[in-house]
Amino acid sequence: MATEKRNNFVKAITGKSVDFRRWYTDVIFAAQLADYSPVKGCMVIRPYGYALWENMKMLLDVKIKETGHENAYFPLFVPESLLAKEAEHIEGFAPEVAWVTHAGEEKLEERLAIRPTSEAIIGSMYAKWIDSWRDLPVLINQWANVVRWEKVTRPFLRTTEFLWQEGHTVHRTEDDAEEETLKMLNVYKDFIENNLAVPVYIGKKTEREKFAGALRTYTLEALMSDGKALQAGTSHNLGQHFAKVFDITFQDMDGKRKFAWQTSWGVSTRLVGALIMTHGDDSGLILPPKVAPIQTIIVPILGKNGSDCVVEKKVSEIKKMLADTCRVKVDWRREHRVGWKFNEWELRGVPLRIEIGPKDIQKNQVVLVRRDTHEKEFIPINKLKSIITKTLTDIQTNLLERAVNFRDENTREASNFEELASVIDGKQGFVKAFWCGSEDCEVEIKEETMATIRCVPFGKERGKCVLCGKTGPMVYFAKAY
Amino acid sequence: MATEKRNNFVKAITGKSVDFRRWYTDVIFAAQLADYSPVKGCMVIRPYGYALWENMKMLLDVKIKETGHENAYFPLFVPESLLAKEAEHIEGFAPEVAWVTHAGEEKLEERLAIRPTSEAIIGSMYAKWIDSWRDLPVLINQWANVVRWEKVTRPFLRTTEFLWQEGHTVHRTEDDAEEETLKMLNVYKDFIENNLAVPVYIGKKTEREKFAGALRTYTLEALMSDGKALQAGTSHNLGQHFAKVFDITFQDMDGKRKFAWQTSWGVSTRLVGALIMTHGDDSGLILPPKVAPIQTIIVPILGKNGSDCVVEKKVSEIKKMLADTCRVKVDWRREHRVGWKFNEWELRGVPLRIEIGPKDIQKNQVVLVRRDTHEKEFIPINKLKSIITKTLTDIQTNLLERAVNFRDENTREASNFEELASVIDGKQGFVKAFWCGSEDCEVEIKEETMATIRCVPFGKERGKCVLCGKTGPMVYFAKAY
Numbered sequence: 001m002a003t004e005k006r007n008n009f010v011k012a013i014t015g016k017s018v019d020f021r022r023w024y025t026d027v028i029f030a031a032q033l034a035d036y037s038p039v040k041g042c043m044v045i046r047p048y049g050y051a052l053w054e055n056m057k058m059l060l061d062v063k064i065k066e067t068g069h070e071n072a073y074f075p076l077f078v079p080e081s082l083l084a085k086e087a088e089h090i091e092g093f094a095p096e097v098a099w100v101t102h103a104g105e106e107k108l109e110e111r112l113a114i115r116p117t118s119e120a121i122i123g124s125m126y127a128k129w130i131d132s133w134r135d136l137p138v139l140i141n142q143w144a145n146v147v148r149w150e151k152v153t154r155p156f157l158r159t160t161e162f163l164w165q166e167g168h169t170v171h172r173t174e175d176d177a178e179e180e181t182l183k184m185l186n187v188y189k190d191f192i193e194n195n196l197a198v199p200v201y202i203g204k205k206t207e208r209e210k211f212a213g214a215l216r217t218y219t220l221e222a223l224m225s226d227g228k229a230l231q232a233g234t235s236h237n238l239g240q241h242f243a244k245v246f247d248i249t250f251q252d253m254d255g256k257r258k259f260a261w262q263t264s265w266g267v268s269t270r271l272v273g274a275l276i277m278t279h280g281d282d283s284g285l286i287l288p289p290k291v292a293p294i295q296t297i298i299v300p301i302l303g304k305n306g307s308d309c310v311v312e313k314k315v316s317e318i319k320k321m322l323a324d325t326c327r328v329k330v331d332w333r334r335e336h337r338v339g340w341k342f343n344e345w346e347l348r349g350v351p352l353r354i355e356i357g358p359k360d361i362q363k364n365q366v367v368l369v370r371r372d373t374h375e376k377e378f379i380p381i382n383k384l385k386s387i388i389t390k391t392l393t394d395i396q397t398n399l400l401e402r403a404v405n406f407r408d409e410n411t412r413e414a415s416n417f418e419e420l421a422s423v424i425d426g427k428q429g430f431v432k433a434f435w436c437g438s439e440d441c442e443v444e445i446k447e448e449t450m451a452t453i454r455c456v457p458f459g460k461e462r463g464k465c466v467l468c469g470k471t472g473p474m475v476y477f478a479k480a481y
Numbered sequence: 482m483a484t485e486k487r488n489n490f491v492k493a494i495t496g497k498s499v500d501f502r503r504w505y506t507d508v509i510f511a512a513q514l515a516d517y518s519p520v521k522g523c524m525v526i527r528p529y530g531y532a533l534w535e536n537m538k539m540l541l542d543v544k545i546k547e548t549g550h551e552n553a554y555f556p557l558f559v560p561e562s563l564l565a566k567e568a569e570h571i572e573g574f575a576p577e578v579a580w581v582t583h584a585g586e587e588k589l590e591e592r593l594a595i596r597p598t599s600e601a602i603i604g605s606m607y608a609k610w611i612d613s614w615r616d617l618p619v620l621i622n623q624w625a626n627v628v629r630w631e632k633v634t635r636p637f638l639r640t641t642e643f644l645w646q647e648g649h650t651v652h653r654t655e656d657d658a659e660e661e662t663l664k665m666l667n668v669y670k671d672f673i674e675n676n677l678a679v680p681v682y683i684g685k686k687t688e689r690e691k692f693a694g695a696l697r698t699y700t701l702e703a704l705m706s707d708g709k710a711l712q713a714g715t716s717h718n719l720g721q722h723f724a725k726v727f728d729i730t731f732q733d734m735d736g737k738r739k740f741a742w743q744t745s746w747g748v749s750t751r752l753v754g755a756l757i758m759t760h761g762d763d764s765g766l767i768l769p770p771k772v773a774p775i776q777t778i779i780v781p782i783l784g785k786n787g788s789d790c791v792v793e794k795k796v797s798e799i800k801k802m803l804a805d806t807c808r809v810k811v812d813w814r815r816e817h818r819v820g821w822k823f824n825e826w827e828l829r830g831v832p833l834r835i836e837i838g839p840k841d842i843q844k845n846q847v848v849l850v851r852r853d854t855h856e857k858e859f860i861p862i863n864k865l866k867s868i869i870t871k872t873l874t875d876i877q878t879n880l881l882e883r884a885v886n887f888r889d890e891n892t893r894e895a896s897n898f899e900e901l902a903s904v905i906d907g908k909q910g911f912v913k914a915f916w917c918g919s920e921d922c923e924v925e926i927k928e929e930t931m932a933t934i935r936c937v938p939f940g941k942e943r944g945k946c947v948l949c950g951k952t953g954p955m956v957y958f959a960k961a962y
Binding site for chain 2: 035037038039042043044045046047049050051053054070071072073074075076077078079082094095096097098099100101102103104105111112114121124125128129134140144145147149161163335
C-alpha cells in the first residue's frame with residue numbers, strides 16, 4: 001500500500017528525468033520551501049525553506065566570525081550619484097536597478113537605488129572611518145536583502161529580491177587584499193562542500209565574467225544534476241578601484257597617504273537552489289543533515305483497538321530521548337494516513353524517518369529509514385541514539401561522495417573544438433580544455449556552444465586553445481544557470 | 482592621572498544633564514554604535530551596535546520560537562493596489578511610503594511600496610495558504626528591514642529604514658487571536674525587562690493611537706532618563722480587518738466558511754535607543770550584561786623594563802580561562818595609554834573591566850571595576866571566574882532595579898488637569914490619571930500639555946476624567962519620543 005500511495009502522491013511532482021526544470025519548481029512548491037508572491041520575480045521563503053536558510057546562515061556566520069569579521073548593517077538605499085562613481089560598476093548594474101523616486105507625495109531630489117550590492121554605500125563610509133594604517137584591516141560582513149531586476153526569474157536561483165551576505169574588507173597592501181580574497185574563497189569552499197555536500201571547482205573568472213568594478217573575481221562552481229554549472233559564490237579582489245573613486249586613503253607606516261586595497265565576497269539564497277539540484281531525486285528533496293531543519297521525523301503507526309495510547313507514550317519518550325541528538329519532530333496528524341506521511345517527509349527531504357507501531361514496541365525496536373538510500377533497518381531502542389548520530393554522519397558523507405562522483409564523471413576533457421561542442425551539446429557537465437586567454441575565443445565558443453568559461457583553476461597546466469591553438473591555461477567550460 | 486585623562490576624553494561627549502539630546506547622539510557616535518549615512522534619515526549600524534542588536538535578536542528569537550512561531554521571509558515590495566486594500570492601513574502609512582517607480586530604464590506598470598510593515602503582502606499569501614481550520618493557527622515571524630519616510634529622524638529612535646521583527650499570525654477564533662496578542666505582549670515584556678533591564682508599563686492604546694488597520698493595539702511603554710516615554714513595542718489584534726479585504730477564509734469544524742482572525746506584533750532597533758537612554762550616564766553607555774557585545778574588557782598594564790612579557794602571558798592565560806565564563810576581550814593596543822583605554826571602554830558601556838599589571842601578578846590578583854557603580858575590587862585570580870559570573874548577574878539586576886526605581890519615582894498621580902499639566906511641564910515622567918475615554922479630551926490634553934495617553938493599563942481602577950470629570954479608566958500620560 002505504501003508504494004501505491006507513494007505513486008499517487010508523487011504524481012504531483014514531475015519526474016526529475018522527465019523535465020528537470022519543472023521537477024525543480026514542483027519540488028520547491030510541494031515541499032513548501034517557497035512560493036510565488038504578488039510581486040513579479042519576488043518569492044516568499046516559507047518557514048521550511050527559511051529554516052534551511054537559517055541553518056546555512058548560522059553555520060557560515062560562525063566561519064565568517066572565526067576568521068575575524070564582524071557584522072554590521074548599511075542602508076538599503078544608494079544615492080544615484082554614489083552608485084555612479086565607479087564607471088564599470090554602474091555600467092554593470094544600471095540595467096538591473098530598482099529606483100525609488102518618490103516618498104509619500106513628494107518627488108525626491110535625487111533617485112535612490114535599492115542596493116544591488118553595497119560596494120558604493122559601504123565605500124563612502126570607509127572613506128570616513130579610515131585614517132591610519134592602524135585602522136586596517138577593516139573586516140566587515142553584512143547579512144541583507146538586495147534587489148536586481150531580472151527579466152527571467154526562478155525561485156532561489158534568480159529572483160528580483162534575494163537574501164545574501166556580503167563581506168567588504170579594506171587592507172593596507174595589495175598582498176593583504178589578495179590573501180583575504182582567497183581566504184574567503186576557501187571559507188566558502190569548506191562551507192559549501194562540508195555543510196551543503198555540494199562539491200565545487202574553484203578558480204578565477206575571466207575578465208569578461210568578473211564582477212563589475214573588480215580587479216579579479218574568484219568563483220566557486222558547482223555542477224547541478226542536469227549537467228549545468230551553477231556559480232555558488234564569488235570573492236572579489238577590488239584592487240584600488242573603489243578606494244580611488246571614494247577616496248579611501250590612509251596614512252601608512254612611512255607617513256605617506258595611500259589608497260587602500262579592498263575585497264568583497266558573497267553567497268546568497270541561491271545556495272538553496274544549488275542544494276536542491278545537487279541532491280534531489282524523483283521523490284523530492286534530499287537535505288544534507290547538517291542543514292536540514294528536521295533531521296529525524298517520527299511517524300507513529302497508530303494501531304486499532306486502543307493501542308494508540310501505548311504508541312503515543314513510547315513516541316513521546318523517544319522524542320524526548322533524541323532531543324539532544326538531532327533536530328527531531330513527530331508527525332502527530334490524524335487526518336493523514338501513514339503512507340501519505342512517509343511520502344510527504346520524503347518529498348521534504350528529511351534525512352531519517354523513524355516508524356514506530358505497537359509491534360515494534362513489543363520488540364523494543366523501531367524502524368529507521370534513510371532518505372538517501374531508502375535503506376530500512378530495525379533498531380533496538382537502546383541503540384537508537386548512537387545509531388542516529390552515526391547514520392546522520394554517514395548520510396552527510398554519502399551525499400558529498402555521490403555528488404563528487406557525479407561531478408567527476410561529468411567532467412570531461414576536450415582537446416579540440418569539436419570535442420568540446422559535442423560534450424556540451426550532449427552529456428553536458430564540465431569540460432576541461434585549454435584556452436588562449438583572448439576574449440575573442442571566449443565569445444566565439446560561447447556563441448557556438450552556449451558554454452562559458454566557468455573558471456580558470458589555480459593549476460599551472462597549459463596547452464593549446466581548443467579554438468585558435470595558441471597556448472594558454474586549462475579552464476572549465478560549461479553551460480550554466 | 483586617570484581622572485585627568487577621563488576629563489579630557491569625556492569632553493567629546495556632552496553632559497547628560499547639560500543637553501540630553503546631544504548627549505544621546507554624542508554617545509552613539511563616540512561609542513561607534515552607529516553613524517550617519519549619505520542617505521537622508523538612514524543610519525549605518527556599526528559593528529559594535531550591530532553586535533548589540535544581534536544579541537538582542539538572538540535572545541528574542543529563542544522566545545519567539547519557544548512560543549511556537551517559525552521564521553519566514555516575504556518580499557520587500559508591496560504593490561500599491563495591495564497596500565491600498567485596507568482603507569485605514571493605507572491612510573495611516575501613505576505619507577511615509579517610499580515608492581519604486583522604475584527598474585533599469587523602464588517605468589513600472591504599478592508603483593511598488595517599500596514595505597512600511599507587511600500586513601498586506603503577508604495577508605495576500607495567507608489567503609492562498611489557508612483553507613481549513615486544520616491549517617490554523619499560522620504562527621509566522623519575520624526579521625526584516627522596513628522603510629518609513631520620516632521628516633525628523635534620530636539614530637535608532639526614528640530612522641527612515643530600520644530593522645525589526647514582525648510577527649503575523651492567523652487564528653480560528655477571536656479569543657485565540659486575543660490570547661496570542663497578549664501572549665506576545667508578555668513575551669516582549671519579559672524580554673525587555675529581563676534582558677535589556679528596561680522596565681515597561683503595558684496596556685492598551687487608545688483608538689486614536691492604535692495601529693492603522695488594527696482592532697486593538699497593546700503597547701509597552703518605557704521611561705527614558707530625561708523623563709520622556711518611549712513606545713518599546715506593540716502587539717496588535719487585527720480582528721478580521723485584513724482577512725475581509727484579503728479574503729483569508731477557512732472551512733471551520735462546522736463546515737462553514739469563515740473569515741480568520743489575525744494578529745501582528747513587532748519590536749525594532751528602536752530598542753537600542755531605549756537601552757541607551759535608560760542606562761547611560763555622563764561617562765557614556767552602560768550595557769546590560771545579557772546583551773553587551775563585550776562583557777569583560779581586560780586592560781593589561783604594561784610596566785617598564787621588560788615586565789611586559791610576564792603581563793602578556795598572564796593576560797592571555799586569564800582571557801583563555803574566562804572564555805567560557807563571559808564574552809571577554811583584551812585591549813592590546815599600544816598606541817593608547819591605559820587611562821585613555823579605561824575611558825573608552827566606559828564610554829562603550831562594557832559592564833566589567835579587569836586591570837592587570839606586574840604588581841597584581843606578583844600578588845596573584847587583578848583589579849575588577851564595575852561600570853554601573855564604578856566599584857573597584859582586588860580579586861584573587863583563582864576566584865575570578867565565579868566572581869565575574871556573580872558580578873555580571875548583579876549588574877544586570879542592579880540596572881533593572883535602578884531603572885524601576887527611577888520609573889516609579891517618576892510616575893506621579895494627578896487628580897485634576899492643573900496637576901497633570903504642572904508635572905508634564907516640570908518634572909515630566911508618567912502621570913497616572915483618569916480619563917473619560919473620549920477623543921475630545923484626549924486631543925485637548927495633548928494640545929494643552931503635549932502629553933499623550935501612552936496606555937490604558939489592564940487594571941480596573943476607574944475615576945473622574947482630569948479634564949471633563951466623567952468617569953473612566955486610569956491611564957498613563959507622558960510626553961513621548
